[in-house]
Amino acid sequence: MSTIIDPRERPIGYLPEGADINRNIAMRRLRGKIWQALFFSSLVIGLLALGTLLYTIIDDSFGYIAVQTRRDPEELADRPLEELSKEELIEILRANISAGLFRRFDRDEPFSERSKESVLQLIEERVIGREVVAAFKLTESLLERERIEATVRERFPRAELEFHSWINREFLTRPMSSVPILAGVGNAILGSLWVIAITMLLAIPIGVLGGVYLEEYASDTWYYRLIETNINNLAGVPSIIYGLLGLAVFVRALEPITSGAAFGVTDSNGRTILSAGLTMALLVLPLMIINAREAIRAVPQSIRQASYGLGATKWQTVWHHVLPNALPGILTGTILSMSRAMGETAPLIVVGASTFIVFYPDSVFDKFTVIPIQIYNWTSQPGAQFRSIAAAAIIVLLVTLLLLNATAILLRNRFKRSY
């Protein structure tokens, strides 16, 4: 039994008619505009934050510095120092530093074996003693030049004012130093790359294979659900916890392996690049697994069915169809994990990153430092110059991340195109 309702007969509720329709639509559009404005303002807030960050960093990275020397190079010799022979330079050095210090340098590395540049460097450090006595930010350098000049003339009459980019080639290649103007992130960049390499070497295969197993092979039983839940939780565990785990397991328990003692390395403890890389691998592994699973799940079921329908085994289906089609997604996740590992500081402090090493790492059993550790170290030092080199190191970190991500994105797009 069906009754036909005549709309004119008895209105149920109220549906706008006539002029009300336009008023109603105007109201709805207004509401939409308000939300749109809200969305836009969040974007603006985000951009402002990013802008402020970049401004602060760049402001600190460039600017005038007042340089003062203990001795004028012209007082030391009648010719420019570069033109002197090594023997003359050694004589200058001997004449201007204490005999004990000279003997110590000789013990470190006999002068007969040192190069001319090395002697020259010693003279510059110990005799001339170029010293930055004041540093200024970029904005004040550009806008208040006269005031800076006046201040410097008054407080450091012997000092010379010069424009300095804290980020420069020397900064990128030199190792750490306690003198800000001589410090660099060279070994920190290398350290970061070493750690990332080990992290990715472990996390990518384990993460992807684990993801494949959970997604394609594991049945829907309580223990696999338990594992899944735990992996999801692990992705949210604070990174310092992973640091503690790394300290207990890799640095302490597995010290013979991570220090390289088992492979004949003698001068090392467990606080090595290897320990750091392993800890970082643990840290990003849950992210990698979750991401690999998402990517694998996004491969259409119809492709799998087509493959099975032709008599493919599970492995053939996974290898020929699931993995290739999931690859772009897996790479995206790898980018994210890599960026995360690149920027992590806390776990590496716990695992024992050295904040002050001056040599370049050349094996996985070396002590290490990474860029974020250097930044952390420098920002905690007093003085404007340390702030400046921290800012410069931040730029280096950001550019490194950008380069790594760009590589990964290029790779991803290449794989995407081949279908």
Next chain:
Amino acid sequence: MTVAEISSVTTAQTNGRYAVELQNTHIYYGSFRAVKDVSLQIERQRITAFIGPSGCGKSTVLRAINRMNDLIPGSRLEGRILFHGKNIYDPDVDPVEVRRRIGMVFQKPNPFPKSIYDNIMFGPRINGWRGTKAQADELVERALRGAAIWDEVKDKLHQPGTALSGGQQQRLCIARALAVQPEVILMDEPCSALDPISTLKIEELMLELRRNYTIIIVTHNMQQASRVSDYTAFFLMDADRAGQLVEYGPTEQIFTSPNDKRTEDYISGRFG
């Protein structure tokens, strides 16, 4: 004896009349019985159509014939499905082999996101095919000709299969199934995503393929069933929502003088 051995024996002798036999087949998803007690015999080199309203289990039965249901967790089958006299659900039968001999074409065209050439060669390659490049080319051509799509794609074999039109994609999928030389081809509503002209081409192709293959097709389109099939099986859900076979016989008889009242009602469009 494995299916392969039996298969070679029987094809060497005079062909048995039936390609596939279902004997008292019940199919379960978990505790839910989706299909109840289906018995039917599929004749060799004929087209058999499964018709019935949605949810009546016809696709489930179809997918049971090449063990595609195995891929659904919790699915289970009771009874027997004989292929060359051998129960394909016996523990010593590998579903991978069953699927090689009983190919499948799906509702939505699903070419691999690879070139047309690789789409065809995937099946042979994973099944251990060995041969020269020239033989591979020939195999591809034969499969594509078999699916009546060669002329349309012969100049773009190395372009992605996904760039073809829907109807061409479906014929590519049929060609892909032919490339592993199956005996039976299962088609699960192969034309439901296609326009009438593409549908017509697939139907013509099916009639062509009947000379060498046994075809089982699930269709919602009654005209299609009456146009192409030699035999028709009508399925219906019972009170427990389990699908069952109501009537099975030569298509002409099912469509002109069905024995069962329910078949008649369905055919004449009174429900479904």
